[in-house]
Amino acid sequence: MLKLSPLNDEHVARGARMIDFGGWSLPVQYATSIIEEHLNTRENAGLFDISHMGEFMISGPDALIFLQHACVNDVALMKPGMAQYSTLCRDEGGVVDDVFYYQYAPDTFKMIVNASNKDKDLAWLTAISRRFEHVTIVDQSSQRSRVSLQGPKAQDILQRVVPVELDTIKRFQFTETTLKNAIPAFVARTGYTGEDGFEISFDASMASKAWNVLLDAGKDFHLLPVGLGARDTLRLEACYSLYGNEISESITPVEAGIEFIIKQSKQADYIGKRALLDQLRHGTRRKIAALKAIDKGIMRHGLEILDEAGVKTIGIITSGTYSPTLKESIALGLVDVDHNVLDGTVAVKVRDKLVKARIVPRPFYPYHPRR
Structure with missing residues (x-):
């Protein structure tokens, strides 16, 4: 049986065409066309359901050194309120998954992982965490719902329903705030479209309420809900990697052209370091x-x-x-x-x-x- 997003009823009510995406029933497009949804995101704004993504909370005195060992990018460069993109790699450089993580405090992080890899990632991270005495990983995926508000009018829309001044949140930063109608929310200036925008998460019980608050706020800005079809064409134009396509267990970050995550100044040892630095030096x-x-x-x-x-x-x-x-x-x-x-x-x-x-x-x- 397919997994259902907390927003499933909203999609069906809007006439979305639902497909099996990695074991989830998700909208590939709505009553509009993929091209219309794509262009409207470029010109105005689009609202995407990304509730299928996995969400882990990683905490404890050893959380930072654990992530430094598990992730390719240099987690030590972060400060509270910052986000960072990275990969989790095998010893030979193949990619377990590409992830985003957000630092609340030196000992507390949220990690977002690909839906199709959630169980694999959790098992992999848990196994590594046993090397560290004080780190805890909690899978919050089923308790949370996530949406992505993207496009040149995204800030204007979101600003209507949050008290925080969004100009203070720069790219790859986040905050915790409250959406209109008393909905506690996590808001990050990140995305997967090539446009400015925000990824927003909240308790799954608040999903429909939050979805409609955002759509109502976007009526004057031509906001449309957007399915997986346009999400893929948007990310491809921006040349963002898709797991299983541009990166995989057999395609390394160097081969994928995302070498920017490999910091040669990173002192900490991490899984795949030797192989990746060798590829940087000698090519692929x-x-x-x-x-x-x-x-x-x-x-x-x-x-x-x-x-x-x-x-x-x-x-x-x-x-x-x-x-x-x-x-x-x-x-x-x-x-x-x-x-x-x-x-x-x-x-x-x-x-x-x-x-x-x-x-x-x-x-x-x-x-x-x-x-």
Whole structure:
């Protein structure tokens, strides 16, 4: 049986088309189209249900050194009120999951993990925590509900229903506040779209109330609920990695092009450190590349990438779509480094024809701060 979001009834009432997403029944789109939801998020704002994501509270005197050992990024750089993106890696550099965590205090953190990896992550983190005497991990996933409010008008909308001055919350920062109608809420200036926005969590019992408070506040700003379809096209334009596509147990952060999380100045030993630093120094056989189609044809996940002559296989498409913003076919793909050259041309096998594509700088759509 599929798991249901606390907002399931809200989605059904709005005519959402529900799909099985990693064992969850979630909206892929509403009565509108994916393209309309996508463009409205770019131009106005979109509200996403992300209640399927996992949520752990990690606390105790050893919480910081535990996370320093478990996470690739340098947790010691954080201060209370800050958020940080990282990966959890195996010894050989493969990615267990990519995560966001938020520091409440030096000994208290919230970690958000991918829904499909929640049980794996919890088991992995729990096993590592046994090496530390004073750290506790509590799975709060089922007690909490989460939404993401994204787009250039996101702050204007949220400001209508919270007392805190949102200009004081910078990117990758968070606070705890209260939404209109006495709904305690966690508010972080983070997101997965390439737009300014906020990720908001609250008690699951308050989910419908909070959802409608936000939608009502957004009526004057053309706010729309947005499904998984547009969430994926938005993140792909921004070149954000999707677990299982651009990063996985067999694709390292270096291969995925997210080396920024690997701080060579980090003194603490962490799982995967030796392998990742070695890849930084000596390179890898393959790396993620951004592709724009030259010929007509939509590049999709799993398609073969060949050299310009269409003879030799040099990679595979990890994510691909028609970009509603750019109005062209875009993709990310793992490409052999010998052929992974900016402005270079490759061929992608789309059904029975070869579609020429150019390797371009990432991202397709740069992050847009509040405007």
